[in-house]
Amino acid sequence: MNQPKQGELSLLSGDEAVALASIDAAVALGTGYPGTPSTEILESFEALGGRAQWAPNEKVAMEVAIGVAFAGARALVTMKHVGLNVAADPLFTVALTRVDGGLVIVSADDPGMASSQNEQDNRRYAVAAGVAMLEPADSQEAYDFTLRAFQLSERFQVPVLLRMTTRVCHAKTLVRRGSLEIAAPKPAHFEHDFPSRVMIPAYAKPAHKRLRATLAAMAAWNQEEGPNQHVPGEKSLGIVTSGVSYQHVREAAPDASVLKLGMTHPLPLERIRDFASRVDRCIVIEEGDPYLVEALRTAGIVVEGKQEPFRFGELNVARVRRILANDLSPEPKPVPGKPPALCPGCPHRIAFNALHELDCIVSGDIGCYSLGVLPPFDAMDTLVCMGAAIGVGLGMRHALPLDQARRVVSVIGDSTFVHSGITGLVEMVYNPPKGGHVVIILDNGTTAMTGLQEHPGTGRTLAHASTGKIIFEDLARALGIKNVHVTDPTPDPEAFKQLVKSALERDELTLIIARRNCLLAAGAIRQYERCPA
Amino acid sequence: MSMIKTNKPTNVVIAGLGGQGVIKASDILADVAVASGLDVKKSELHGMSQRGGSVSSDVRFGQRIFSPMVTEGEADFLLVVAADQIEVNRSVLAPGGVLIDPAQIDITQLSTPKSLNVALLGALSKYLPFADEAWRAALVRNLPEKLHEANFKSFDLGQGR
Numbered sequence: 181m182n183q184p185k186q187g188e189l190s191l192l193s194g195d196e197a198v199a200l201a202s203i204d205a206a207v208a209l210g211t212g213y214p215g216t217p218s219t220e221i222l223e224s225f226e227a228l229g230g231r232a233q234w235a236p237n238e239k240v241a242m243e244v245a246i247g248v249a250f251a252g253a254r255a256l257v258t259m260k261h262v263g264l265n266v267a268a269d270p271l272f273t274v275a276l277t278r279v280d281g282g283l284v285i286v287s288a289d290d291p292g293m294a295s296s297q298n299e300q301d302n303r304r305y306a307v308a309a310g311v312a313m314l315e316p317a318d319s320q321e322a323y324d325f326t327l328r329a330f331q332l333s334e335r336f337q338v339p340v341l342l343r344m345t346t347r348v349c350h351a352k353t354l355v356r357r358g359s360l361e362i363a364a365p366k367p368a369h370f371e372h373d374f375p376s377r378v379m380i381p382a383y384a385k386p387a388h389k390r391l392r393a394t395l396a397a398m399a400a401w402n403q404e405e406g407p408n409q410h411v412p413g414e415k416s417l418g419i420v421t422s423g424v425s426y427q428h429v430r431e432a433a434p435d436a437s438v439l440k441l442g443m444t445h446p447l448p449l450e451r452i453r454d455f456a457s458r459v460d461r462c463i464v465i466e467e468g469d470p471y472l473v474e475a476l477r478t479a480g481i482v483v484e485g486k487q488e489p490f491r492f493g494e495l496n497v498a499r500v501r502r503i504l505a506n507d508l509s510p511e512p513k514p515v516p517g518k519p520p521a522l523c524p525g526c527p528h529r530i531a532f533n534a535l536h537e538l539d540c541i542v543s544g545d546i547g548c549y550s551l552g553v554l555p556p557f558d559a560m561d562t563l564v565c566m567g568a569a570i571g572v573g574l575g576m577r578h579a580l581p582l583d584q585a586r587r588v589v590s591v592i593g594d595s596t597f598v599h600s601g602i603t604g605l606v607e608m609v610y611n612p613p614k615g616g617h618v619v620i621i622l623d624n625g626t627t628a629m630t631g632l633q634e635h636p637g638t639g640r641t642l643a644h645a646s647t648g649k650i651i652f653e654d655l656a657r658a659l660g661i662k663n664v665h666v667t668d669p670t671p672d673p674e675a676f677k678q679l680v681k682s683a684l685e686r687d688e689l690t691l692i693i694a695r696r697n698c699l700l701a702a703g704a705i706r707q708y709e710r711c712p713a
Numbered sequence: 714m715s716m717i718k719t720n721k722p723t724n725v726v727i728a729g730l731g732g733q734g735v736i737k738a739s740d741i742l743a744d745v746a747v748a749s750g751l752d753v754k755k756s757e758l759h760g761m762s763q764r765g766g767s768v769s770s771d772v773r774f775g776q777r778i779f780s781p782m783v784t785e786g787e788a789d790f791l792l793v794v795a796a797d798q799i800e801v802n803r804s805v806l807a808p809g810g811v812l813i814d815p816a817q818i819d820i821t822q823l824s825t826p827k828s829l830n831v832a833l834l835g836a837l838s839k840y841l842p843f844a845d846e847a848w849r850a851a852l853v854r855n856l857p858e859k860l861h862e863a864n865f866k867s868f869d870l871g872q873g874r
Contacts, residue, residue: 191744191747191753191755294758318781347781350757351755351782352753352754353753353754353778353781354752424780426779427780428780428782430780431780496782512785514804515802515803515804517769518766518767518798519767520766523765
């Protein structure tokens with residue numbers, strides 16, 4: 181992306197706006213794991229001159245970011261909604277600690293599942309972990325709220341969740357750089373403070389009480405100075421909303437009174453109560469779970485919520501009109517477009533053809549190769565989450581009668597393997613099924629699904645410079661897996677099929693690495709290899 | 714030919730298949746509108762599009778734009794790069810909305826088949842109040858230099874010149 185000038189308007193995606201704000205906040209390090217719709221944040225941050233890194237997974241990214249913040253510097257960590265599940269362990273406890281540098285955690289949710297395995301609503305995490313949450317509604321707010329999130333984080337010495345959604349991450353809207361001033365960060369510096377950062381029970385017990393007091397203080401701050409906006413309108417209809425839903429609301433009900441919440445945890449309850457009491461009908465318009473509506477009702481604020489069908493998928497102007505009109509008539513079904521498919525010539529095609537022909541029970545995983553479930557391959561039987569291919573495959577091997585168990589194969593991509601497949605291999609060595617097991621790493625040399633990002637198995641950094649490289653076959657052999665094969669299935673598909681077949685016939689542990697660069701990445705990879713940065 | 718009204722948002726949907734330059738076309742259109750001093754929002758779904766599936770991008774511009782998405786039945790223009798994507802997207806058009814159909818372009822005249830997206834922008838440009846120089850400047854800003862000449866030609870072809 182081009183470097184926008186101070187004070188000028190530029191058309192930026194929400195992701196780019198977060199990156200730009202992180203530059204303006206002098207963030208010391210941005211880290212994360214690629215995931216739609218969050219991926220472009222770190223790529224843009226790097227392009228703008230920031231220091232950005234891909235971590236092997238979101239948990240490690242979160243931990244690195246926590247370390248940066250403990251050292252007194254500003255840290256940004258980005259992930260998609262399901263990534264926060266992976267990073268939930270550090271999240272819940274860093275909430276109790278004292279961070280010195282600002283720590284901003286971006287969760288990019290995917291209501292409607294444009295490119296995800298579920299549509300979980302991560303606003304629930306803010307409540308569960310007890311962290312402050314800001315929700316931008318467009319790119320200008322993505323810029324402003326990122327800066328505010330760093331301010332808030334440093335003022336209260338807690339991590340802040342910046343919760344975005346697909347239409348905020350990827351929509352491009354106008355942004356004025358420099359709309360908000362932020363103080364320069366203090367130099368990184370560490371001093372012992374055991375009770376604030378060492379969460380043994382003796383210190384965590386008072387820390388939990390401290391967190392609740394901080395949340396109360398932040399609620400009071402949100403009440404008085406929070407980034408919430410009242411749009412005056414008619415008394416007959418009042419709408420409480422947040423995020424991109426606000427935009428749909430302004431079009432669907434241009435005359436309504438609107439209370440737009442920018443900080444949705446902890447909530448400015450008295451402000452909302454006051455708003456609700458001044459309108460005849462008060463309705464909450466929110467995408468996904470009834471998070472706001474439940475919180476307001478618990479506080480005794482009388483509000484209407486949306487009807488159940490609107491819990492599913494994204495909202496838009498037409499759906500908001502329906503919610504307001506209580507219109508439950510069937511919504512028009514979109515004409516199905518052309519579904520995505522594995523690219524012609526994709527090296528994964530040969531692997532899935534073989535698995536199909538061998539009638540395997542395929543424990544699959546997350547990536548382009550998830551498309552192996554579709555015809556003509558019909559070669560994926562399970563898909564749960566990143567890395568699950570190996571554990572789920574092992575579980576099926578343990579439980580199934582031997583004749584079926586011997587057909588089970590775990591299939592996982594290279595980036596996914598590094599993300600959370602390695603512990604699966606450890607489990608396989610430690611608790612091997614009776615009939616052995618077969619794991620195939622589909623190694624196409626890139627994180628293809630999210631747009632060709634590097635990972636520790638490529639030996640190149642986020643910016644494509646040479647760095648340490650994890651060699652999967654060496655790792656597997658070091659773990660004690662006896663049969664490790666590295667092969668390129670493309671030149672001889674039949675040989676690949678026979679390799680899988682013979683592995684299935686042995687009651688042993690086998691790892692097959694099917695290695696050939698993704699067609700879309702091959703040219704760039706050749707370039708990086710010719711002139712390593 | 715209906716020119717756009719300035720007081721109400723103009724809604725454009727650009728549709729096609731992954732790899733046809735749908736997103737690029739919407740970037741160029743959005744850029745022209747920004748350079749003309751309008752409020753602009755554009756939105757599409759990323760992720761699976763690179764895998765050859767259907768892609769569409771919404772571009773909205775006017776004095777003030779709220780939602781980044783074009784509402785079903787409210788598009789003033791539907792520009793389609795792949796013929797088989799017309800029916801998939803037709804319901805987005807407003808009554809009286811204009812379809813910019815790939816059949817309008819004689820593809821044998823294109824200097825590069827990849828520039829059909831830009832030729833269709835040329836066809837769309839006849840309905841929009843943006844100066845030719847503004848379009849050309851946007852093409853320059855959004856395409857690598859070696860493609861400028863070919864895309865100017867495709868744009869002109871779409872305009873019927």
